[in-house]
Amino acid sequence: MSVSADIISKSLAPALGLDEATVEAWVSTALHRAVEELMLSGSVQLASIGILKKTHVPSEPHDFGDGKFGLMPPRARVELLSVEGEGDDGGFIYDVALGDLKLDEDAAEKFAKGFARVVEKVLEAKGSLALGRLGALIRSSTGELSFQESTWLGDFLNKPYKHLAPVMISGDDDVLEKKSSVKEIAPVAFKPSEFGLDSPPVPKKPSVQPDEFSFSAPKTAAEKKDDIKFDQDRKRERFQPPVPSLDEPNPDPVESAPQKSNSTYQFKVPKPIQDEPLPNLDALAVESAPSDTKRLLTIGSSTAIAVAFVVAMFWWLNQLSRSSSDTVDTPKPERAAEKSVEKKESAKSKTESSKTDAPAPEPTKVEAKKSEPPTSETKVEPKSEPPKPVANTGLPADLSTPVNESKGGWAIVVASRPSEAEAKAVAADFAKKGFATSIKAREVNGETRYRVRVGQFEKQADALKAIKQNSTLLPQGAFLDKIQ
Structure with a gap:
């Protein structure tokens, strides 16, 4: 306890x-x-x-x-x-x-x-x-x-x-206090000589400052032209790629090196390349012919396969439509025949029973009358069509069937309002969803409350089960009310 x-x-x-x-x-x-x-x-x-x-x-x-x-x-x-x-x-x-x-x-x-x-x-x-x-x-x-x-x-x-x-x-944690067992590596000074960077720098030529008291005559146009030519030759001397000779397979680098000269630079002119005979175009056309024929053959075969496939599909669909029409049309005479057989058997049984009570000519009249209905039976077949569907709300019958106060039982209370007008408005909303609604006035703590109820159940357990099963459609806190 x-x-x-x-x-x-x-x-x-x-x-x-x-x-x-x-x-x-x-x-x-x-x-x-x-x-x-x-x-x-x-x-x-x-x-x-x-x-x-x-x-x-x-x-x-x-x-x-x-x-x-x-x-x-x-x-x-x-x-x-x-x-x-x-x-x-x-x-x-x-x-x-x-x-x-x-x-x-x-x-x-x-x-x-x-x-x-x-x-x-x-x-x-x-x-x-x-x-x-x-x-x-x-x-x-x-x-x-x-x-x-x-x-x-x-x-x-x-x-x-x-x-x-x-x-x-943070704090005095044992894990943080533990020192690493790996020894620290001392920094190593950078030595340029180990990387081939110890070559001495090229000294700069000191710039000659002109004497402010010296006098130089202005250069003529010819002297300026010579200076420009000297600068061009100087730039050319800085780098000139060797020109290989076509006569020798392995030219001597000393001979192929550019020759320096103060006046002009002399290039070594290569010999002209001898003309080679052009390939025979007819032979190339003959060689390419088989590849073209193969390409045409593959295109033709693929086209033929596609056409055959389309024809086969058309034939298969045609056969399928015929078989479906046969299967749809054949049941009618079979049903008519079965019904006529059943009518004939029933007619025979009636004629046999009537032989004992009536003279012989009467059964022939009965057979004549009974042999006519098979045609009418086939015409009556449309009556077996399914009934038109009623508006399906997806609700159980206990929730969508109108409430009958005389039967008693239990109903589910979905709302409790102080006025009847408010209760009717709530009931109208639930009626639109397919619920069978009813309104009942109750005295609760000296106050009149109008309860909006849905459904009708014979047993209290069935009503509680319906609340749990339809929790998504019913409001939270729905309870039961006894129908009296």
Whole structure:
């Protein structure tokens, strides 16, 4: 027996008019089902408390004290989310009371609302309340409500991260204090001589500064032309590629080197190349002829194959259309023949039975009358066509069939409005979706509420099953109403 179930049952039993043991068993069942719902779907809604939701916390830095900082591994925890604008239903506790505890609507509503009131009173008096394996609800001094999951639930949710440990990122960490066993390599000075870069630099010629007191006559046009020619010869002497001789296969580099001269540079003129006979074009044409014929043969063969393929496909499609038309047309005479045979057999049986009661000429009249229907039977065949489809809403028959108050049973409440006009507007929206709707006025806590109901079920279990199966079409928090 848990402390939370004991406290809630002692406070709730007098209000429900039941013994404490029964109420305590109900509370334990509700808390156990809440743990299962949280682990399976990730969230569970408790009326007037909020929604308990499983969340993922990524890795984050953490201060371990004494100047030590580390990175905590990821984990999972349960948070309490407040819900604004809750309905008048009892949330998950109400669903458990209807489905698992098999209570009727009034008893389930009393149990769910009583559970919520007891939780609020205990939190106001003590500031915290344990909810079994779920954890504990805690109200701070500022009135803020929070949730702390139990150790059992935390270990179960964090099983995937159990093997992970915090990673230290600063402080007196043994891993950081360990020195490397590799010896440090001393820097080596760069020696240009090891890379062939020790050749002495070429000294620059000192520039001759003209004497400011010296006098030089201006150069004539002929002297300027000689200077230009000297500069051209000087540039030519800097680099001149050797010109190989065609007479000798391996020319001497000394002989082929350019000859320096102060006056002019003499090139070695190569001998002209002797003309070679041109290839015979007729022979080339003869050699290329087989390749052209092969190309034409391949093109012709591929074209013939393509034409044959097209013809074969056309013939195959023609045969297929004939066979399909034969298969469509043949069943009619077979059916007519089968029906005529059946009519003849029935006629024979009738004539045999009539022989004992009537004279012989009468069976011939019966056979004549019975031999005519086969033609009419073949004409009546169009009646076997399938009926025109009715607008298919995709809903079960229990949700789309109009409600019959005289049959009783259970209906699903999809909305509860304070005025009948609002209820009719909601009912019209659900009717457009294919639901069979009905509106019923109920007194709830001294206030008239107009409940919009859909469907009609004989058993309460079938109605609860329909809510779960059609959760995408029905609003969250839909509950049951007894048709009376």
